[in-house]
Structure formats: structure tokens, C-alpha cells
Amino acid sequence: MNVNELLGSELCGSLRTNGYAIIDGLFGSNFTKGLRKEIKFLHQTEILKPNTTRLFTHDKKMISVPKKNIFEIDITRHNSDLAPNYVKVLSEDSTISDTFNKRMRNVEILKTAIKVQYNEGKGGSFSMHSDSDVKQDDRVISGVLYLNPDWKRGDGGELKLYPYPQDPVVIEPVMDRLVLFSSPHMVHRVLPAYQERYCLTFWFYGFNDDYVEIKKPTEPNLRFLLQPRNKKHLVKLHYGQEWMRSIIESHHDSETRAELVSALNSDLGKLRGYFHDYSDWIPKTKLLRSEDQPWI
Numbered sequence: 001m002n003v004n005e006l007l008g009s010e011l012c013g014s015l016r017t018n019g020y021a022i023i024d025g026l027f028g029s030n031f032t033k034g035l036r037k038e039i040k041f042l043h044q045t046e047i048l049k050p051n052t053t054r055l056f057t058h059d060k061k062m063i064s065v066p067k068k069n070i071f072e073i074d075i076t077r078h079n080s081d082l083a084p085n086y087v088k089v090l091s092e093d094s095t096i097s098d099t100f101n102k103r104m105r106n107v108e109i110l111k112t113a114i115k116v117q118y119n120e121g122k123g124g125s126f127s128m129h130s131d132s133d134v135k136q137d138d139r140v141i142s143g144v145l146y147l148n149p150d151w152k153r154g155d156g157g158e159l160k161l162y163p164y165p166q167d168p169v170v171i172e173p174v175m176d177r178l179v180l181f182s183s184p185h186m187v188h189r190v191l192p193a194y195q196e197r198y199c200l201t202f203w204f205y206g207f208n209d210d211y212v213e214i215k216k217p218t219e220p221n222l223r224f225l226l227q228p229r230n231k232k233h234l235v236k237l238h239y240g241q242e243w244m245r246s247i248i249e250s251h252h253d254s255e256t257r258a259e260l261v262s263a264l265n266s267d268l269g270k271l272r273g274y275f276h277d278y279s280d281w282i283p284k285t286k287l288l289r290s291e292d293q294p295w296i
């Protein structure tokens with residue numbers, strides 16, 4: 001299958017209107033088997049390090065909370081010789097970002113970064129989060145390539161996306177599946193995995209012209225409420241309990257995990273205040289007409 005066909009305008013259209021897109025079979029079986037082998041080698045040689053969830057507290061302190069059973073490493077120009085073959089080829093290839101630049105008028109990708117990940121199983125998971133913040137960094141699109149040839153129902157480790165106000169979507173992490181989504185706006189998590197799980201993440205950095213903020217109007221207004229930059233807040237309000245459980249599931253019991261929980265409670269308090277005028281609307285947002293604002 002031709003790469004241009006797989007990365008066609010339909011895919012970019014889905015990314016823009018739904019906030020995510022799924023492509024199967026882009027890299028092919030030899031290449032994805034090779035990638036998996038390299039990540040396995042990086043894990044066996046202890047080059048992958050335990051992953052942590054980072055939190056910036058209100059007094060600007062950074063705390064790092066280790067996740068259970070998740071190991072990763074960022075591949076940069078400085079260490080790309082750690083994985084000399086397949087990972088290196090990917091880190092030097094610009095087919096995907098060229099496609100975004102060609103097909104998405106409002107996007108300009110300037111840089112791509114790669115991270116590889118190994119999940120030992122044993123319940124390893126990621127709590128609910130988004131990958132960036134428009135006010136703090138310029139990640140525009142995230143992509144995760146799954147490398148699990150024998151994945152079957154019951155193994156867990158599915159990616160769950162929250163394309164609010166649409167219902168959540170659960171995606172199986174099967175071999176050679178690439179899932180692309182909005183880095184700043186798409187809340188997602190990884191459900192607990194019960195078998196080992198391999199994947200590779202791309203981050204596409206650059207500009208997205210549509211990041212114009214709609215200021216809060218005096219009268220409640222649906223367009224303001226459903227603008228892309230509010231989506232992660234609305235997911236937090238709507239799925240607060242699930243967000244809490246996901247934090248508890250992904251991290252060992254510790255004082256720092258308790259800080260994550262209390263930061264979530266404090267966010268929920270602030271968000272309830274900020275969206276107070278909308279408190280009748282939020283439980284029913286699924287019934288509201290989506291406002292057709294592009295995600296990306």
C-alpha cells in the first residue's frame with residue numbers, strides 16, 4: 001500500500017474533525033518486527049528507564065511520580081546510535097510530517113521527536129492526561145505506533161481516547177497500528193496491560209494557526225464551551241472519578257501519588273467555579289450539538 005494513500009486527505013480530515021485518526025499497516029511487517037526487537041534489546045540492556053508522571057505544583061515545584069511497570073527512552077540526535085537500525089531510520093524520516101505540512105493548510109510541523117516504550121504488563125498503565133499545553137509548548141500532533149503481534153482481547157493495554165463531547169474510544173494496540181491525535185486537546189490514557197506491550201511515540205512540534213482562544217462571554221455560549229482548548233477541562237469535569245482511579249492505578253502508593261490526587265481535586269474545584277454558569281449543560285454535553293470547531 002502506498003504511503004501517500006495511507007496518509008491521504010481522509011486521514012488528515014479525521015484528525016482535524018475528530019481529533020484523532022487510525023492507520024493500519026503503514027510500516028509493514030519486517031520493519032515493525034525490527035522495531036520491536038530493538039526496543040526489546042534496549043530494555044534488556046537497561047537503556048530504558050522507569051517512566052514518571054510530572055506535576056508542577058502551584059509553588060512551581062516539579063514532582064516526579066514513577067509509573068508502575070513502564071520503561072522508556074527519548075531518542076534524540078545525541079543518542080540515536082543506541083538503536084542503530086529501525087529506530088534511527090524513523091527518527092531521520094520526515095514522510096509523516098511532510099504529509100501534514102502538505103495536506104493541512106493550518107499546520108506547520110518543524111520538528112519530530114521519538115520515544116520508545118516498554119510496558120512489562122503486570123497492570124502497567126498511563127493515567128488520563130493530554131500530551132501538551134498550548135501555553136507551554138508547541139507539540140501539535142502525537143502519534144503512537146503499536147508493536148504487539150500477538151495482542152488479543154484480555155491482554156489489556158488499550159489506548160482510550162476522550163474526543164469530547166463524543167463518547168470515549170478504546171483502541172487495540174495491535175501490530176503496525178499508528179494512532180494520531182491532537183497533543184494539547186485529546187485526553188487519553190492507557191488501560192492496564194496484563195501482557196508485555198511495545199510501542200513507539202512520535203511528537204510533531206510546530207505551529208497550528210487555529211489556536212485562537214474564544215474568551216469567556218457574559219452569557220453562556222456553546223461555541224465558547226466546546227472550543228478545543230476547553231475540551232481537556234470538560235473531560236476532567238465529566239470523567240473526574242475515572243481520572244482519579246486512573247491516577248491510583250498507574251502509580252505506586254506514595255506521598256507523591258497523593259499529591260497528584262490532591263492536584264486533581266484542586267483542579268476540579270477551580271473548574272467547577274470557572275464553568276459554574278454551565279453546570280446544567282456539562283452533564284448533558286453529549287446531547288448538545290457539537291460546534292464543529294476543528295481540533296487541529
Ligand SMILES: O=C(O)CCC(=O)C(=O)O
Pocket residue numbers: 117126131144158159188189190199201
Ligand atoms: O502507550 C501509549 O499507548 C500512549 C503513551 C502516552 O500516552 C504517552 O507517552 O504520553
Ligand SMILES: [Fe+2]
Pocket residue numbers: 129130131188
Ligand atoms: Fe500521552
